[in-house]
Amino acid sequence: MNATTMDDIAVVGIGRTEFTRGSGRTTLGMAAEACRSAIADAGLTPADIDGIANFQAGDSHPGLAVARAIGVDQLSLCLDISGGGNQACAVVANAAAAVRTGQANTVVVYRSMNGRSGKRFGVATDNGSSPLAVGGEGQFNAPQGYMTPPQWMAMWTKRHQHVYGSTCEDLGQIAITQRRHAHDNPHAIKRELVDMDGYLNTRWVHEPLRLLDCTMEVDGAAAIVITSLDRARDLPQPPVVIHAGSESHGQGGSWDQWEDPTVMYSHYAAPLLWQRAGFGPTDIDFACIYDCFTYTVMAVMEDFGFCDKGEVGDFFSEGRATHGGDVVINPHGGLLSEGYIHGMNHHYEAVHQLRHHAGNRQVEGAETALVTAGAGPYGGALVYTVDA
Amino acid sequence: MEAVPPPQPLIDIDSHGFWNALADGRFAMQRCSTCRLFQHPPAERCNACGSTVAYEELSGGGEIFSFIVVRHPTVPGYLDDLPYVVALVELDDQPGLRIPTRLAGAEPTDVSIGQRVQIALVDLAGGNHTVAVFELAE
Ligand SMILES: [Zn+2]
Numbered sequence: 001m002n003a004t005t006m007d008d009i010a011v012v013g014i015g016r017t018e019f020t021r022g023s024g025r026t027t028l029g030m031a032a033e034a035c036r037s038a039i040a041d042a043g044l045t046p047a048d049i050d051g052i053a054n055f056q057a058g059d060s061h062p063g064l065a066v067a068r069a070i071g072v073d074q075l076s077l078c079l080d081i082s083g084g085g086n087q088a089c090a091v092v093a094n095a096a097a098a099v100r101t102g103q104a105n106t107v108v109v110y111r112s113m114n115g116r117s118g119k120r121f122g123v124a125t126d127n128g129s130s131p132l133a134v135g136g137e138g139q140f141n142a143p144q145g146y147m148t149p150p151q152w153m154a155m156w157t158k159r160h161q162h163v164y165g166s167t168c169e170d171l172g173q174i175a176i177t178q179r180r181h182a183h184d185n186p187h188a189i190k191r192e193l194v195d196m197d198g199y200l201n202t203r204w205v206h207e208p209l210r211l212l213d214c215t216m217e218v219d220g221a222a223a224i225v226i227t228s229l230d231r232a233r234d235l236p237q238p239p240v241v242i243h244a245g246s247e248s249h250g251q252g253g254s255w256d257q258w259e260d261p262t263v264m265y266s267h268y269a270a271p272l273l274w275q276r277a278g279f280g281p282t283d284i285d286f287a288c289i290y291d292c293f294t295y296t297v298m299a300v301m302e303d304f305g306f307c308d309k310g311e312v313g314d315f316f317s318e319g320r321a322t323h324g325g326d327v328v329i330n331p332h333g334g335l336l337s338e339g340y341i342h343g344m345n346h347h348y349e350a351v352h353q354l355r356h357h358a359g360n361r362q363v364e365g366a367e368t369a370l371v372t373a374g375a376g377p378y379g380g381a382l383v384y385t386v387d388a
Numbered sequence: 389m390e391a392v393p394p395p396q397p398l399i400d401i402d403s404h405g406f407w408n409a410l411a412d413g414r415f416a417m418q419r420c421s422t423c424r425l426f427q428h429p430p431a432e433r434c435n436a437c438g439s440t441v442a443y444e445e446l447s448g449g450g451e452i453f454s455f456i457v458v459r460h461p462t463v464p465g466y467l468d469d470l471p472y473v474v475a476l477v478e479l480d481d482q483p484g485l486r487i488p489t490r491l492a493g494a495e496p497t498d499v500s501i502g503q504r505v506q507i508a509l510v511d512l513a514g515g516n517h518t519v520a521v522f523e524l525a526e
Contacts, residue, residue: 124395124463131514132464135398137429140406142395143512143519144490145466146474151456155476155488159454162501207457207471207496252435256476256486257428261454 005276009096010232010239010387013042013108013225014348019189019339022117023219028061031112032069034221038108039070042225043236046070049225051077051104053095055087055342059119060112070108077104084121085290085335086249086265086374088343089382093245095226105227111344112221120217121149121340137254149292150214152376154206156261157295161208163262168208170313171294172199174329175212175336177316178291182333184361189216190337213294218339222348229387239387240351243368246272247380258377264296265379266303266372274305277383279368281305284383286328286353286363287370288346291335296375301329304370304381328363343373350384393514394465402430405443410518415507416443417485426482448507450477450522453486457496465513473499477522492521499524 015037017023017030031054039046049072052063061069063078077098081087088111095107115121124132124147134142141147160166176199182188194212202211232239248268251258260267274280281304291297298312306327307315315321321329332338332349339345350369352358372381399407402418409416418430422439426446434441455475461467473491478484491499492508504525512519 131393132395133398134395135400138395139397139399139403140429141488142463143397143517144474144488144521145394145458145463145469145472146488146490147395148462150460151458151462151474154456155454155474158456158501159476162454204457204459206462207459252429254429256488257484259484 005244005278006096006100006242008229009099009226009242010229011224011242011347011351011384012227012232012235012237012239013038013044014223014351015039015041016222016345016348017220019187019218019220019341021189021218023114026061027059027112027114027221028065028069030219030221031061031066031110031223034112034223035066035070035108035110038223038225041237044106044225046072048106049108051075051095051098051107053077053079053081053091053107053109054111055081055083055091056111056113057082057084066110077107085292085342086378088290088346088373089245089371089380090247090373092224092226092242092347092382093247093380096242099226099228106231107226108223109226110221110223111342113342114219115340116217116219118219124148141256150209151206152255153293153295154209155255156376157208159261160295160299164310166298166310166313168200168210169196171213171298172196173313173316174294174297175199177322178330178334178336181322181331181361182337185332185338188333188338189218190333209293209295215292215335215340216337218341220339220341222341222344224347224351233387238355240354241385241387243383243385244273244277245380245382246276249378251377253377255376262299262309263303264299264376265374266300266381269379269381270304273381273383281327283368284327284370285366285368286331288330288350288372289334290343290346290372290374290379291330292340292375294336297329300372323363331358331361331363346371354384354386392464394512395463396512396515397517402432406430407517409443409445410509410520413509414445415448415509415520416445418442419444426485428485428487446479446481449480450505452499452501452503452505453478454501455491455499471496475499475505475522477505489520489522492523494524
């Protein structure tokens with residue numbers, strides 16, 4: 001097997017803020033807290049940081065401002081990536097590439113957002129008095145009352161239900177399992193257990209998606225610190241190796257023209273990832289699957305080969321997606337229950353678990369993790385491993 | 389009565405022909421002068437071969453590829469108009485050529501994937517634009 005790996009780069013520090021429904025803080029303040037926390041966790045000081053990377057959708061403070069706020073006055077790498085959760089693996093992969101190519105020695109990567117109290121991705125607008133003017137592809141759709149991600153995702157979900165006979169109950173199994181995982185996570189914003197009746201009794205958002213199919217919008221920040229594995233081995237935390245990654249961004253990013261909404265970007269990214277990693281889905285101990293919606297988990301798990309088309313509901317209901325099963329899916333509760341930090345919190349959880357620091361939600365013997373980012377036409381994935 | 393009208397299109401040079409055609413009562417999309425592919429959303433040139441494109445009227449018929457029932461107040465202009473159906477319509481003119489559209493006059497329980505639909509042009513409140521909605525074919 002000709003694996004193309006990044007095995008010489010590691011995550012050495014993780015940090016985050018509290019996740020809340022109303023931070024009362026700037027994204028700058030939260031980013032600085034998460035970055036400082038990650039740097040301290042790595043056993044480093046800001047003086048050791050020479051690179052910063054983040055992604056944002058015009059809703060956060062840029063890297064240079066955050067660097068200043070943590071006392072880093074000179075950067076040899078300052079990477080501001082435009083996008084939402086679709087970039088949550090790309091930002092880490094690019095920071096790793098920068099370290100490998102000598103552009104920087106030690107990079108802090110963050111995402112900071114007031115995702116609930118500030119710009120909300122599931123809402124068209126605040127209650128303005130003048131009409132919205134929508135450009136780009138949205139100019140054809142928004143006037144029809146169709147313009148937000150929950151609507152696009154519902155459209156894709158319905159198509160999957162039509163083609164493969166998947167059901168709302170299948171989606172419910174995902175929400176229920178992840179909530180059970182969040183129950184053991186004090187950092188999660190939603191921890192109360194839910195059963196199928198509870199799931200089915202939550203209100204529709206856009207049929208066929210209910211409230212519990214949608215991510216929990218929160219305010220907060222998460223950060224990780226990346227450096228070479230050589231340096232990592234001299235630092236206090238067990239290094240977590242960035243083993244391999246892949247990306248796919250296709251078909252113009254159009255949710256309407258995408259050829260087959262029963263698959264996502266992962267249909268293209270998965271074979272690349274497994275080829276580069278040199279192993280496959282059965283080698284993964286746990287997966288932080290980007291879960292802006294339950295349907296994203298369904299399609300992405302099928303694409304990565306964890307189960308056959310239409311089998312995801314059974315996979316969850318039979319306990320194969322939780323502790324003691326085939327692979328633990330979103331052991332922190334995911335974006336659905338821990339909170340929507342656009343997937344940066346997935347990296348935090350992956351590292352936390354691979355250090356075996358996750359306490360009562362620890363995935364037993366965890367050595368390999370899949371983290372995915374994004375949904376629909378665009379996204380990426382990384383495989384993390386413990387230091388061999 | 390809605391206090392806030394629905395979103396209005398921010399028209400650009402590439403999309404001008406789409407909206408102009410609707411204002412003239414025609415539903416048109418860009419078509420390549422060389423490879424003859426329709427494309428949407430519009431661009432300056434053909435996505436596939438880079439040749440020039442021109443707006444060409446479509447048949448106005450299509451099939452429901454997928455649909456949703458909007459039940460949560462989301463988009464201004466439609467906040468008090470729930471539930472409503474948005475269908476992703478695959479147009480007869482080219483496989484895979486789709487457009488999302490409100491299904492005018494359709495009850496959610498009447499709608500299923502694969503149904504035939506036909507275009508209907510309506511005025512968009514709050515401005516001077518015409519939009520193409522679709523309705524279930526007889
Ligand atoms: Zn052409």
